[in-house]
Amino acid sequence: MTAPLHEPRPGTPDTQQGMRRRNLSRVMHAVATDGPLSRATVAQRIGLTRAAVSTLVDELIRSGLIEELGPQRPGRVGRPGSALAVSRRGPAGIGAEVGVDHLAACAVDLSGAVRARAVRRVANRGRAPGPVLKELSVLVREVTARAEREGLRPAGLAVAVPGLVARGTRTVVRAPNLDWHDTDVSALLPTPAEALSVLPLSVDNEANFGALAELWLGEGTPADFLHVSAEIGIGAALVVDGKLLRGTRGFAGELGHVPVRPEGPACPCGGRGCLEQYAGEEAVLRAAGLGPGEDRVGLLAERAAAGNTDARRALRGAGTALGIALTGAVNLLDPRAVVLGGALSRLAPWLLPALERELTRRTATPAAGVTVSRLGSDGPLLGAAHSVVRAVLDDPVAVAA
Amino acid sequence: MTAPLHEPRPGTPDTQQGMRRRNLSRVMHAVATDGPLSRATVAQRIGLTRAAVSTLVDELIRSGLIEELGPQRPGRVGRPGSALAVSRRGPAGIGAEVGVDHLAACAVDLSGAVRARAVRRVANRGRAPGPVLKELSVLVREVTARAEREGLRPAGLAVAVPGLVARGTRTVVRAPNLDWHDTDVSALLPTPAEALSVLPLSVDNEANFGALAELWLGEGTPADFLHVSAEIGIGAALVVDGKLLRGTRGFAGELGHVPVRPEGPACPCGGRGCLEQYAGEEAVLRAAGLGPGEDRVGLLAERAAAGNTDARRALRGAGTALGIALTGAVNLLDPRAVVLGGALSRLAPWLLPALERELTRRTATPAAGVTVSRLGSDGPLLGAAHSVVRAVLDDPVAVAA
Known part of the structure; x- marks a missing residue:
């Protein structure tokens, strides 16, 4: 890019x-x-x-x-x-997403319209990267072919992953919820000459693409905000003056490992009492007494909506922990707004009261407002595809060449 | 600027x-x-x-x-x-500093050489802003006159203050350690026509100017770092790609109010267990059993150097709290380095071991290195003067006009 x-x-x-x-x-x-x-x-x-x-x-x-x-x-x-x-027959951005329990791809034209889309439910946790990326490439080829049939020319492929990507590379350094380590996506993504090999490829963290989607597509999103997203882990991304703050190594935004209670439970990251120990999906589902199964976040939302005490208490606890971690982040970064995205947006009604109470009572100067993303879980995929489109708008000469 | x-x-x-x-x-x-x-x-x-x-x-x-x-x-x-x-007879940058227990001013030429300097010890806590700024203006006139006698032309005045300054203004919104609120420095700084009134004036937080000094004058300072400084309060400033991250309102860098232990002691900011409750000057001196008096930080350093158990334990506790707060900051920001400046640089030998232990054990990916500023307490004043010089280098046409 x-x-x-x-x-x-x-x-x-x-x-x-x-x-x-x-x-x-x-x-x-x-x-x-x-x-x-x-x-x-x-x-x-x-x-x-x-x-x-x-x-x-x-x-x-x-x-x-x-x-x-x-x-x-x-x-x-x-x-x-x-x-x-x-042009509606000009370059298209191809976005793809590796989720912990799904794969997806889409094609977006220069006007921002989604022209093709493919999603597959699949449990990727613990699978080797090779087969996962092979399956992803099938979806990519599918949306690419559909875009081409409509006269579009794919200009690049951007892949969102739930892990840390070393800045300026296509290597996933660490994706704990997939159990991937030092995975070079460009080497593993099958690229037959007729399809993917000609596309410029970029790879980035899902929270980064989610924040960019919010910036580019969100209604009334300011140019300075902290985007908090959660699927299985909790990530964040800071946008300053309309640009992503990536950090030196590309690892900025690890909100999930901000210490909330420094003597709290041990976290796989090596720390203790990290935010994920209180507000990560596993922790919240456990606190709500929910066992394994399909779409447990949906079930949790249903129970909370129905007034289930355990569900509400679990979400209140998660909201409090999010509020404490965000107090630190707001003090450090002074964003215009905090935007909750990903799975958090579905749970917002029960997270927000506790979250906002902590933020308000702990920050001397009026805190940044907390809003909820309308893109929800679509953010990372749309952000990936749009990143290619933005690259074309930012340097049309390069694409024409 | x-x-x-x-x-x-x-x-x-x-x-x-x-x-x-x-x-x-x-x-x-x-x-x-x-x-x-x-x-x-x-x-x-x-x-x-x-x-x-x-x-x-x-x-x-x-x-x-x-x-x-x-x-x-x-x-x-x-x-x-x-x-x-x-030119050594060209424009000069005039820097000035309001400290809790001192006032200072200096003149720096385009080559970066300090050509005049004046410092006065004075207890400013609780004094009204008017008399403090009047006293500051005497020092400013003194260094300005000396610079002019050497053929320099003052091109601007930048004032460092220990408080939050609203972005793009010259108003100190809150300086708890001076007890200033909504203080418009430009309105209160006496500006007789013959001296200060012709100088463009900027006002900024001391931690911001300290970080800029580190960026411009530090040896081997990277372009991405988190600068942590302490005099009475604890502030921080983040430099990204050689630019200060100011935050939407100009309030970024409030490291002192990051929650370290969310159920800890109440802080005047309204929160509980903020970093300043463990590593602020008052807290550390109290923990070390030191009463009021002159240069108590120097006394603390002396006692720690002599092996005093109370002093060492107090500094270990402060280092641990700094390490917990910085774990959060490093996870969020992924800076190349953490630089300790201000009073912290004098106490670094006894703070660093505990600080680095927390950072290392709590962060999964190798943490940013922690270094100690060589500018120490001079940072904010030098940063202020150099900010004027940099503005001349950044837009020479504006000065010539």
């Missing part, structure tokens, strides 16, 4: 060529966000002359990234303005 | 004018960091042509920001290269 080209890379001089690339990106973003737009409106939005924008638009049309919807307002005097939109 | 101009502001189109300003800044930074340098070397460093660099250098010489040290290597064939250095 390329970095946004709105800014020259640090340390490199400005050049005419770099300026042109950045301005092409500005046109793409304007049209993708607010299109259809006339050339004149684009020029107004991004602060360039109509002539400069026309040259840029012509180049993007030739590259198949923008299309003209035909003349507007016919009958007026002068050359009719033609509305511009991002 | 202006943002670095290496990058165009988001959303603004690139222009030739913006490009010129950014390239002027690149020349200034190259000469300030590695000068004296010839024009040819500058051109090589920043990747522009010799001709382009000569035009930029001529403009910076005319503005009095760069000076020629005279021809080098005389006797060689061809036009002799003249070494370029930042």
